[in-house]
Amino acid sequence: MRLSVLDLAPIAPGETAGASLAGSVELAQAAERLGYARVWYAEHHNMATIASSATSVLIAHVAAHTSTIRLGAGGVMLPNHSPLVIAEQFGTLAELHPGRIDLGLGRAPGTDQRTWTALRRDIRASERFPEDVVELQGYLSGAPTVPGIKAVPGHGTNVPLTILGSSLFGAQLAAALGLPYAFASHFAPDALQQAVAVYRERFEPSAQLDAPFVIAGINAVVAPTRGEAMVMQQELVRARVRGLLLRDSPIAQQVGDDELDALAASPQAAHIATMVRNTALGTGDEAVTTLRRFQIEADADELIMAVHGTTAERVRALALLEEAGALRDAA
Numbered sequence: 001m002r003l004s005v006l007d008l009a010p011i012a013p014g015e016t017a018g019a020s021l022a023g024s025v026e027l028a029q030a031a032e033r034l035g036y037a038r039v040w041y042a043e044h045h046n047m048a049t050i051a052s053s054a055t056s057v058l059i060a061h062v063a064a065h066t067s068t069i070r071l072g073a074g075g076v077m078l079p080n081h082s083p084l085v086i087a088e089q090f091g092t093l094a095e096l097h098p099g100r101i102d103l104g105l106g107r108a109p110g111t112d113q114r115t116w117t118a119l120r121r122d123i124r125a126s127e128r129f130p131e132d133v134v135e136l137q138g139y140l141s142g143a144p145t146v147p148g149i150k151a152v153p154g155h156g157t158n159v160p161l162t163i164l165g166s167s168l169f170g171a172q173l174a175a176a177l178g179l180p181y182a183f184a185s186h187f188a189p190d191a192l193q194q195a196v197a198v199y200r201e202r203f204e205p206s207a208q209l210d211a212p213f214v215i216a217g218i219n220a221v222v223a224p225t226r227g228e229a230m231v232m233q234q235e236l237v238r239a240r241v242r243g244l245l246l247r248d249s250p251i252a253q254q255v256g257d258d259e260l261d262a263l264a265a266s267p268q269a270a271h272i273a274t275m276v277r278n279t280a281l282g283t284g285d286e287a288v289t290t291l292r293r294f295q296i297e298a299d300a301d302e303l304i305m306a307v308h309g310t311t312a313e314r315v316r317a318l319a320l321l322e323e324a325g326a327l328r329d330a331a
Helices: 017-034 055-064 083-096 113-118 125-141 168-177 192-202 226-245 257-264 267-275 284-298 311-323 326-330
Strands: 002-007 038-041 070-077 101-106 161-165 181-183 214-222 279-282 302-307
Touching: 002 017, 017 038, 017 055, 017 311, 038 055, 038 101, 055 070, 055 083, 070 161, 083 101, 083 125, 101 125, 125 161, 125 168, 161 168, 168 181, 168 192, 181 192, 192 214, 192 284, 214 226, 214 284, 214 311, 226 257, 226 267, 226 279, 257 267, 279 284, 284 302, 284 311, 284 326, 302 311, 311 326
Parallel strands: 002 038, 002 302, 038 070, 070 101, 101 161, 161 181, 181 214, 214 279, 214 302
Antiparallel strands: none
């Protein structure tokens, strides 16, 4: 097992996007210093609390402020983009930072339908996801499937691809193409075991990968005491309620904690409870125990943690996990 970090580049209330991005640099530097395997960034759009919309630009900035840790997209939502453009972007990153760049690919838009239209992509683009993955793979491998088109930079860089998903579709595609599979169990855990089993059973070796490799997502809320971690977890749930249930409401920021807690306990918020079900919660020792158990339950080769809190709290969480032996276990 290896342990990695999924940075959602959160923008805290009253914080600027620039401050959030500076926090992403600080978090990656801490992850590198402590020995985590990689840091990935997820593509989201039209979300006031997430700053990672321009994923490749963020990766370039963080890579310039780190030296050794692997960085990548977890992931690029490929239906939003031309495969050639993504090949050029990540080929450029690979040329600038050899051996450090990953490219995770998702089929969802990473936003709502209205915003997807604003991205100027065909609303049916997700139906072409398998073909787009193969096209992108061809550009990066140096064997393009589109005659006469060459990604420069990108051609022959062989940036490693990973298929992201939360259903059997992604598992089957990753298996057929012989690619690693990352399951979004940090927010959509229901099909985890079934999808991993299908992926491992149907995996076909490829030039990139000769055996199945599973990455499973998990939340991490870690503090020096369990009491502090529980308070942080409560704040996380409140933020999810405000962002997901009250997103379009002009009074969303005026709703008090008691009202948010009542909404969190309502049937309308059942999906939010599911989203935080897989969480390593508590002290470093408690969280490491959860990580060990979850790794077995998920049949995963690597765990990638969405670490929650302020920048200082997330950096502290990485240190607490390292002190509790998480990375020694993952060696």
